[in-house]
Amino acid sequence: MEYDVLFWGNRNDIPTLLSKSNIFVLPSLLDNQPLSIIEAQITGKPVIVSNAGGLPEMVKHGLTGVVSLAGDPQALCTLIHYLMEYESYRKSLVSSA
Numbered sequence: 385m386e387y388d389v390l391f392w393g394n395r396n397d398i399p400t401l402l403s404k405s406n407i408f409v410l411p412s413l414l415d416n417q418p419l420s421i422i423e424a425q426i427t428g429k430p431v432i433v434s435n436a437g438g439l440p441e442m443v444k445h446g447l448t449g450v451v452s453l454a455g456d457p458q459a460l461c462t463l464i465h466y467l468m469e470y471e472s473y474r475k476s477l478v479s480s481a
Contacts, residue, residue: 387468402427407467407474411452411460412436425449430477432463448481 395401398420402408408424409432416438424431425448433439434454443449450467452460467474 387464398423399427402429405429407432407464409460409464410434410439411454412439413454415439417442421449425478425481428478430467430474431481432460432467434460447477449477 392401402424406429408421408429410418410421411432411434412418413434414437415434418439421431421433421439421442431443431449433443433449433451435451436454440451443451445451450463452463467477
């Protein structure tokens with residue numbers, strides 16, 4: 385199965401982009417409490433974050449989102465693929481968030 389992944393840099397139309405997205409991924413190596421996670425959850429998107437900084441405090445793995453190992457692209461790819469494959473799991477994450 386193929387997926388489109390787009391890296392667009394800084395944008396001013398985040399609500400529009402989120403509305404067209406299936407999931408929100410924030411694979412930071414260092415981050416504290418970014419509003420982007422809250423914005424994604426408010427718009428009903430399941431989130432994948434890394435276990436860096438304060439991200440695991442914002443997202444409880446398997447309950448309100450999914451936490452990946454920071455700096456491990458294979459683990460991140462596996463989680464992205466899993467969320468894309470299992471819509472019911474995505475929906476459960478969104479409803480718990």
